[in-house]
Amino acid sequence: MTNQQYLLAARPLGLPKKSDWQFRESPVPEPGDGEFLVKVLYISLDPAMRGWMNAARSYIEPVAIGAVMRAGAVGEVVTSNHPEFKVGEHVTGMFGVQRYAISNSQGVIKIASSLAPLPLYLSTLGMPGMTAYFGLLEIGQPKESDTVVVSGAAGAVGSLVGQIAKIKGCRVVGIAGGEKKCALLVDDLGFDAAIDYKSQDVQKSLQKECPGGVDIYFDNVGGDILDAVLSRINRGARIPICGAISQYNNTTGINGPKNYLSLLINRARMEGFVVFDFASRYKEAAKEMGAWLAQGKLKSKEHIVEGIETFPEALLMLFSGENFGKLIIKTV
Amino acid sequence: MTNQQYLLAARPLGLPKKSDWQFRESPVPEPGDGEFLVKVLYISLDPAMRGWMNAARSYIEPVAIGAVMRAGAVGEVVTSNHPEFKVGEHVTGMFGVQRYAISNSQGVIKIASSLAPLPLYLSTLGMPGMTAYFGLLEIGQPKESDTVVVSGAAGAVGSLVGQIAKIKGCRVVGIAGGEKKCALLVDDLGFDAAIDYKSQDVQKSLQKECPGGVDIYFDNVGGDILDAVLSRINRGARIPICGAISQYNNTTGINGPKNYLSLLINRARMEGFVVFDFASRYKEAAKEMGAWLAQGKLKSKEHIVEGIETFPEALLMLFSGENFGKLIIKTV
Numbered sequence: 001m002t003n004q005q006y007l008l009a010a011r012p013l014g015l016p017k018k019s020d021w022q023f024r025e026s027p028v029p030e031p032g033d034g035e036f037l038v039k040v041l042y043i044s045l046d047p048a049m050r051g052w053m054n055a056a057r058s059y060i061e062p063v064a065i066g067a068v069m070r071a072g073a074v075g076e077v078v079t080s081n082h083p084e085f086k087v088g089e090h091v092t093g094m095f096g097v098q099r100y101a102i103s104n105s106q107g108v109i110k111i112a113s114s115l116a117p118l119p120l121y122l123s124t125l126g127m128p129g130m131t132a133y134f135g136l137l138e139i140g141q142p143k144e145s146d147t148v149v150v151s152g153a154a155g156a157v158g159s160l161v162g163q164i165a166k167i168k169g170c171r172v173v174g175i176a177g178g179e180k181k182c183a184l185l186v187d188d189l190g191f192d193a194a195i196d197y198k199s200q201d202v203q204k205s206l207q208k209e210c211p212g213g214v215d216i217y218f219d220n221v222g223g224d225i226l227d228a229v230l231s232r233i234n235r236g237a238r239i240p241i242c243g244a245i246s247q248y249n250n251t252t253g254i255n256g257p258k259n260y261l262s263l264l265i266n267r268a269r270m271e272g273f274v275v276f277d278f279a280s281r282y283k284e285a286a287k288e289m290g291a292w293l294a295q296g297k298l299k300s301k302e303h304i305v306e307g308i309e310t311f312p313e314a315l316l317m318l319f320s321g322e323n324f325g326k327l328i329i330k331t332v
Numbered sequence: 333m334t335n336q337q338y339l340l341a342a343r344p345l346g347l348p349k350k351s352d353w354q355f356r357e358s359p360v361p362e363p364g365d366g367e368f369l370v371k372v373l374y375i376s377l378d379p380a381m382r383g384w385m386n387a388a389r390s391y392i393e394p395v396a397i398g399a400v401m402r403a404g405a406v407g408e409v410v411t412s413n414h415p416e417f418k419v420g421e422h423v424t425g426m427f428g429v430q431r432y433a434i435s436n437s438q439g440v441i442k443i444a445s446s447l448a449p450l451p452l453y454l455s456t457l458g459m460p461g462m463t464a465y466f467g468l469l470e471i472g473q474p475k476e477s478d479t480v481v482v483s484g485a486a487g488a489v490g491s492l493v494g495q496i497a498k499i500k501g502c503r504v505v506g507i508a509g510g511e512k513k514c515a516l517l518v519d520d521l522g523f524d525a526a527i528d529y530k531s532q533d534v535q536k537s538l539q540k541e542c543p544g545g546v547d548i549y550f551d552n553v554g555g556d557i558l559d560a561v562l563s564r565i566n567r568g569a570r571i572p573i574c575g576a577i578s579q580y581n582n583t584t585g586i587n588g589p590k591n592y593l594s595l596l597i598n599r600a601r602m603e604g605f606v607v608f609d610f611a612s613r614y615k616e617a618a619k620e621m622g623a624w625l626a627q628g629k630l631k632s633k634e635h636i637v638e639g640i641e642t643f644p645e646a647l648l649m650l651f652s653g654e655n656f657g658k659l660i661i662k663t664v
């Protein structure tokens with residue numbers, strides 16, 4: 001048995017290059033006392049990973065140079081010296097971009113493949129689901145008939161934000177890249193409208209699709225789109241700041257929202273959040289979203305790429321916008 | 333009796349120039365039925381006036397070209413056809429930059445010169461006082477021992493924000509331009525520290541003066557100072573956006589805060605407000621601030637310039653930062 005791992009070799013400038021990674025093969029380690037060995041089956045690819053690769057202080061420690069790249073994952077316990085984790089059980093945790101991981105159980109949650117397909121624990125029932133749920137409901141505070149705009153709408157988080165907002169009785173407009181994605185948002189996920197930022201003028205389209213203005217803007221992208229939406233917000237609007245994928249690979253720094261004074265004019269707020277703060281309520285959210293899935297009110301979309309060796313290129317799909325739904329690597 | 337008025341002649345590009353104003357002399361008008369004539373004694377000069385001169389949509393209509401420049405003022409009723417406003421009474425309202433104004437009582441409040449000197453009704457007991465009070469207490473939500481940073485700290489609003497924060501038990505750091513202003517903030521108004529943005533590195537000074545980070549940043553200026561403070565905020569920080577005086581005269585657009593993702597990392601929020609929304613509570617605020625003034629806990633600072641003809645130049649003092657406290661024109 002051989003382990004395969006992707007280590008962070010260098011801090012990228014702009015988009016991560018092949019040379020920013022080191023691929024290492026080594027013997028699979030033995031778990032010590034109170035530890036268990038996980039065979040990693042699915043690896044989550046998230047825009048936030050780009051931030052973890054920078055040296056700067058953030059809400060979480062940077063990944064050290066030479067360390068296994070941090071990533072959420074789903075796996076199966078294959079050897080165990082831990083009383084509570086048995087061989088054959090499925091688990092999710094930050095196992096990293098590797099085929100085998102040793103764990104002492106910290107931050108690891110048992111999951112049931114009988115309740116939902118395993119990849120769902122990295123999408124709707126995992127971090128993106130929790131992010132969409134708490135970011136929209138707690139930070140966005142949707143009220144019935146609010147107009148909700150979400151960017152990165154075809155991504156793991158955005159696709160759920162829009163659907164949850166629909167469940168809450170809002171008018172939902174998604175912003176995504178490409179005609180096909182936009183069609184899917186409306187036809188498959190029930191969004192009221194979608195704006196293709198690659199071929200449409202976002203500002204003008206917002207005027208058309210949100211004639212009554214914007215009450216909530218769930219921002220995954222930052223940059224020009226944030227500015228365009230800021231110019232259309234209503235009085236008392238809420239802007240949960242979930243991410244800024246358009247800015248993560250800038251080599252000349254972040255572009256700040258030049259329309260931020262719209263917050264003043266409109267008595268509106270822009271508020272950041274980090275999903276980990278809601279950890280004590282994950283169960284409650286998973287239960288409610290599980291019910292919505294079962295009732296067909298919520299669709300979970302996964303975009304699965306095969307083979308751990310695809311990692312350096314698969315990660316870039318997030319930034320070119322090639323995925324629809326949650327991007328996941330199936331290791332085998 | 334001759335009226336003297338400043339009308340908006342052109343929409344300024346950058347700092348308002350002399351040619352953006354028209355000075356007009358005309359006979360004093362006669363009040364009609366249900367109206368009264370006010371002799372304007374004190375005119376308020378506010379950074380917000382710069383925004384009202386632009387054509388863009390804002391929280392209030394732009395001043396029309398050819399109209400009397402909008403301004404808060406204090407005056408005396410000299411002729412009255414209104415049953416509730418008697419000759420000799422003092423009033424405050426948006427009387428504009430002129431020596432005489434006709435009013436139908438809308439938005440006009442009676443004030444008592446026996447309770448406080450008239451200029452105070454344009455500072456601590458007027459709009460700047462209300463802005464500081466509600467912006468800090470309602471949007472900023474200070475808790476004892478919070479670290480509060482305020483920019484434009486020697487201005488009408490900033491000087492009150494800092495003092496109210498001290499009353500609430502906070503550590504207060506003011507940012508202002510010039511050694512003299514900074515010394516006054518600490519020595520006269522009781523701020524814990526002051527940073528001179530004209531001669532000091534704001535970023536480094538914040539590190540020194542706010543070793544425990546920043547819990548509330550009351551922003552009057554925007555620009556680089558907003559970015560510097562964003563890089564020092566604590567988890568859950570609140571940033572009331574009151575204004576952005578550093579940006580009002582930009583001819584190439586507003587600079588957005590490039591460090592805004594600090595809101596995400598720190599689960600913090602940036603929130604705009606407009607003082608008019610708190611109109612129903614002005615009395616309550618004036619009562620509390622009046623008591624603080626009487627107890628010597630709060631000092632009201634007015635910077636009074638004489639003569640309505642000084643208006644075009646006096647307004648520029650706000651942008652060069654020459655005033656300490658509330659800038660007011662005494663018309664006579």
